Amino acid sequence: MSAPTTTGRISRRVAGIAPSATLAVDAKAKAMKAAGDPVIGFGAGEPDFPTPEPIVQAAIAACSDPKNHRYTPAPGLPELREAIAAKTLRDSGVTVQPSQVVVTNGGKQAVYEAVLAVVDDGDEVLLPAPYWTTYPEPIRLAGGEPVVLSTTEDTGFRVTVDQLEAARTERTKALVFVSPSNPTGAVYPRDEIEAIGRWALEHGVIVITDEIYEHLVYDGHEHHSILAVVPELADQTIILNGVAKTYAMTGWRVGWLIGPDDVVKAVSNLQSHLCSNVANVSQRAALAAVSGDLSAVAMMRETFDRRRRVMHGMLNDIDGITCLEPEGAFYAFPNLTGLLGRDLGGETASTTLELADLVLDKAKVAFVPGEAFDAPGYGRFSFALGDEDLEEGIARIQRLVAG
Known part of the structure; x- marks a missing residue:
């Protein structure tokens, strides 16, 4: 045969x-x-x-604790979700509830789950370029269409509201917004973030904002969370973040997603079937990271x-x-x-x-x-x-x- x-x-x-x-x-x-x-x-x-030694030691201790040898809730350890909510207020000035947090296997899983939760067949997602290579893939996987908006050195690799509005159609569902940027290193000033946030609010566009480089800014540039600048966007903003870049923890694979209740419920359901919980030892290490200082x-x-x-x-x-x-x-x-x-x-x-x-x-x-x-x-x-x-x-x- x-x-x-x-x-x-x-x-x-x-x-x-x-x-x-x-x-x-x-x-x-x-x-x-x-x-x-x-x-x-x-x-x-x-x-x-x-990875800083106190974080490593927290993981070592977690290995010996039998409670970390078992399944835990799919959206994440309750104490880690609470700590992430506290860290988000401390670092971003954004108040969220622990129930709005889903702990994921790295930032990439947060990207995929956010997109799969809100994008349907035929939906358009505005994607300013240059962009991190992963962003368009879950959009296509969900049946959506990435709408690429090119930026140049002349604009500091930052997209403008005029570009966003010119690209918006009746099928526009979401915008991927990133500051500081991978790959360009661009950081949006507060006034431009506010303008983009107001535009998204006016037109009902969901903002998927990746803030994983929030602490790596230089020469007086500042990171501003779009939700801190435009709080009215709370019901249509999904924040992506993680411990990888800030705490040198790329291999630990802990990220998270923060969003409205219906998005978090959908993502939690998806994750329960996809992978259950993130490894508990890594979650305990992440808890030590986000609960500690930023020295x-x-x-x-x-x-x-x-x-x-x-x-x-x-x-x-x-x-x-x-x-x-x-x-x-x-x-x-x-x-x-x-x-x-x-x-x-x-x-x-x-x-x-x-x-x-x-x-x-x-x-x-x-x-x-x-x-x-x-x-x-x-x-x-x-x-x-x-x-x-x-x-x-x-x-x-x-x-x-x-x-």
């Missing part, structure tokens, strides 16, 4: 999910490094610091700030590269079009996708091409890596360009 064919076996929706370009670049760089190549990677979006965050932010200045200066010193100074997060997003079509080590690249491969092969430096963020011509460089590697990596590109 012949083996069954795979033609048509994979569903159209799952087959249509694009691979994560950021993880793909990081995986290729790590594979080359494991093979002995001296690769320096600017691709991964995670702090290079260890470790301040230390990391100071280090990121120093690296940000170094990377920004070095990138702009390379002939053919221009780069806005990042205002938040830990990414620079330089314009690399000046390198396209140029001889680089005997080869040329016509796109930044090709350029990323060329630079990885020739200079042993990995970055994420702008195509991953719907922004061809650019590249994302994380400055969440050691100072020596950062300077050496940019210097290698400089030497490659200089010939």
